[in-house]
Amino acid sequence: MxxxxxxxxxxxxxxxxxxxxxxxxxxxxxxxxxxxxxxxxxxxxxxxxxxxxxxxxxxxxxxxxxxxxxxxxxxxxxxRRRNIIVHNLAEEGDENEGQTEEKILKLINVDMKVKCNSEGIDYLKRIGRKGIHPRPIFVRFTCLKKKLEILKNKSNFNTEGNFLFFQEFNKSNVFFVVVR
The missing domain is CATH 1.20.5 (Single alpha-helices involved in coiled-coils or other helix-helix interfaces)
Structure with missing residues (x-):
């Protein structure tokens, strides 16, 4: 090869x-x-x-x-439908929640002539900071019926001074009722 x-x-x-x-x-x-x-x-x-x-x-x-x-x-x-806020109700300097509840019950039972006891109130508390004016009181009732009865009987309210009841339905719809 x-x-x-x-x-x-x-x-x-x-x-x-x-x-x-x-x-x-x-x-x-x-x-x-x-x-x-x-x-x-x-x-x-x-x-x-x-x-x-x-x-x-x-x-x-x-x-x-x-x-x-x-x-x-x-x-x-x-x-919210069961809530009211009460303004201008006198406040003691050292007032506790029990005393506040007694004042609210007196306002409802005696002044407004609506039967209500502490079982009818689910929750209540003064709101805001203490100052020279009385703080508003937030009240939640156990049933809507009691709240409506109170608002219905506002005409029975006969005391000196003005109290403002603030009724909450929801955040966008607010209704004011002034009782004199």
């Missing part, structure tokens, strides 16, 4: 070897990557399914939050 023939043989052998080696590498890579690609596709399906579930849960959570907000607003409005 001549040198040229040997070179050509080597070139063709190297070419075949490179081609065979390249195909073998391709087949090996395909066989190794195919399971990974399948696994990635499965994971993508799982992710899509979980995203769908998350969106459904977010929708349910949003709906529940809206329902809770509506219920909370409804409860707050119901509580």
């Amino acid at each position: 001549k040198k040229n023939e040997i070179e050509e043989f080597m070139k063709s052998f190297a070419g075949k070897l490179t081609k065979d080696l390249g195909e073998h590498i391709k087949e090996t890579v395909k066989s190794e990557i195919a399971p990974l690609i399948e696994k990635i596709m499965q994971l993508e399906e799982v992710i899509k399914k979980q995203d769908k579930e998350i969106k459904e849960m977010q929708g349910k959570l949003k709906q529940e939050k809206e329902n809770d907000d509506k219920e909370k607003t409804k409860n707050e409005e119901e509580k």
Whole structure:
């Protein structure tokens, strides 16, 4: 064999070897990557399914939050309907809540001629800072009926001085009643 023939043989052998080696590498890579690609596709399906579930849960959570907000607003409005605020009722310097309750009950029972006891009052408290003027008194009744009876009998109120009854329905709708 001549040198040229040997070179050509080597070139063709190297070419075949490179081609065979390249195909073998391709087949090996395909066989190794195919399971990974399948696994990635499965994971993508799982992710899509979980995203769908998350969106459904977010929708349910949003709906529940809206329902809770509506219920909370409804409860707050119901509580507000039973509230009054009494202004200009004399305040002692060291007055406690028990004394304040006695004054309110006297105002309601004696001056306004409406039967009410401490069980009819759910909560009461002077609001604001102490100063030269008497602080208003926040009163929440146990039932709306008692509050309405008090407002209805405001004409029976016959004392010196002006008292202001403030009736809360909700934050945007406020009604004032002045009793003289």
